[in-house]
Amino acid sequence: MTVLLTRRSMVGRALAIGSTSLLTACNFDDLQHPDLADRVLRVMSRWNDRVQEALFDPTRLAPTYPASAITRPPRFNAYYDISDVRVVDGNAWRLDLFGAISEKRAWRLEDLRTLPQESQITRLICVEGWRVVGQWRGVPLGDFLRRIGADTRARYVAFRCADGYHSSIDMASALHPQTILALDFLDAPLTPAFGFPLRLRIPTKLGFKNPKSLTALGVTNEYPGGYWEDQGYNWFSGS
Ligand SMILES: Nc1nc2c(c(=O)[nH]1)N[C@H]1C(S)=C(S)[C@@H](COP(=O)(O)O)O[C@H]1N2
Ligand SMILES: [Mo]
DSSP states (O other): OHHHHHHHHHHHHHHHHHHHHHHHHHTGGGSSOHHHHHHHHHHHHHHHHHHHHHHOOTTOOOOOOOGGGOOSSOOOOOSSOGGGOOOOOTTTOOBEEEESBSOOOOBOHHHHHTSOOEEEEEEEEETTTEEEEEEEEEEEHHHHHHHTTBOTTSSEEEEEETTSOEEEEEHHHHTSTTOEEEEEETTEEOOGGGTTTOEEEOTTBOGGGSOOSEEEEEEESSOOOOTTGGGTOOSSOBO
């Protein structure tokens, strides 16, 4: 069983880097038709998403760590500098819901806090080549989706953020037990830089699939893409 799972993850990794190695191997940059090369790579990356989706095991857990492994201080990342982080007003904040959801009333922070919470010490891996271990606590996304009457047969869950960032994930990953809407980091409310008041924490995917300072969540069958995904990062990006 373990061997099979390890093989699966290796195949996933090989596929995840497949389009990049092709880029180098064929020297696409030197081609006379960079638009065509770009289109070919995009089609390959979407095909790669489908294979990763098919290989995803919804019962397989991401590794967890002891408290002693937590990285201190944590490491910030965003598409801008930490000095440009804007502060969200927690009292005025609402999580808006859109798409295939039957109960679309917006959620206040205090109401999210009344829901059962899960805690995890897991690793966040950024494509820039660093990784940190942190402790997050929040509402399992699967529980939340069922509570709001989301159509869990839909393909995608999409997220929008206070800073204009956005991302989206496949439904199987959204329902994974370790995928949470995190409210706390290291036993205290998230700080603005790390996603106050609410962020997605999904240890089965790369760091950029963990949108911070959420403002809206939706369920849809139309491919939502994302901030980095639209610039060519592989969409599925399992870690
Ligand atoms: N709103 C928002 N969320 C975001 C980003 C961002 O720029 N804006 N960057 C992503 C990237 S690339 C990474 S690696 C992680 C970093 O999370 P951290 O600051 O908690 O380490 O946040 C992700 N979520
Ligand atoms: Mo990242």
